[in-house]
Amino acid sequence: MLVTHYSICTAMKFVDNLPFVGQLIESKSFLEGYRGAWFRCKIKDYGKRCGVHNVALEYIDFPDEKRTWIHLYRQSPADRNLVSKRRHLMLRPTYPQIYHRNQMPDTRDISEIIAIVDGTWNVGDMVDWLTDGCYWSAWITSVQDQENVQIQLPEPPAGEGGSYVVPRKELRPSLDWTPELGWTVPISKVGATSRPCVRLMQPKSPGICEK
Incomplete structure (x- = not known):
């Protein structure tokens, strides 16, 4: 599911x-x-x-x-x-394990939530950029070519600001987490009607969560 x-x-x-x-x-x-x-x-x-x-x-x-x-x-x-x-x-x-949609495991074989991607990035997608030993929250402002995209970091005081052209392989989809909802997919910068760049999949039979 x-x-x-x-x-x-x-x-x-x-x-x-x-x-x-x-x-x-x-x-x-x-x-x-x-x-x-x-x-x-x-x-x-x-x-x-x-x-x-x-x-x-x-x-x-x-x-x-x-x-x-x-x-x-x-x-x-x-x-x-x-x-x-x-x-x-x-x-x-910790961030959920990422799988490409062509390599999705059987839901009966997973015990934790996983993230499903198709390798496509679009303008407005919320992403995390891996550089300098950490993941920086950003969003895609333009798709340069098959290898690179341009991203924007939030301006101060929410972030450090700045626009960068980065390799696609250094990105992962941004996810939000709260105690009430757990992991959720943030809304794209271009609006809620856009196609999400990631989907989340639960184990088919997660069982009962004990207190």
Whole structure:
């Protein structure tokens, strides 16, 4: 069955039991120079001080970096002018396994949600660009040729800004994740009626999610 979100019970289980020490996750940063980027990490420790939850992270692609403590929830600089400032969860599960539509596995053989792509990119597609050891959120502004596309990073303070011509092979489809809905496909920059560049597939028989 093709769906647009991760199973809610699995998503809630992830948050209810945060953090799992040793678990692989992705984390984002609001530090200038890294806004709009996702890093592959492993949770090494967990603590709570003055009611604030913190996690210690080990950065998979930066082995020389020391263990870093971050707040589990933070306010985004992009929300600083809003009357109501929401707090953002800084972690999410590891990105789903990607399969080309011509190599889709049997749903009876998968135990986790997977992402299905057809290798086609279009203007407006939301993407993650792998460079400098992390994934940068962006969208496609033009298709250059069979090998390259042009992308735009969000302007500050949401991102670092900038337009780049990048190889298609360095891109993956952007996905959103929330505790309530799990993984979802973001709306294209050209509108909700455009063809999504990725579909999400659940296991055919996921079973019962225990609390």
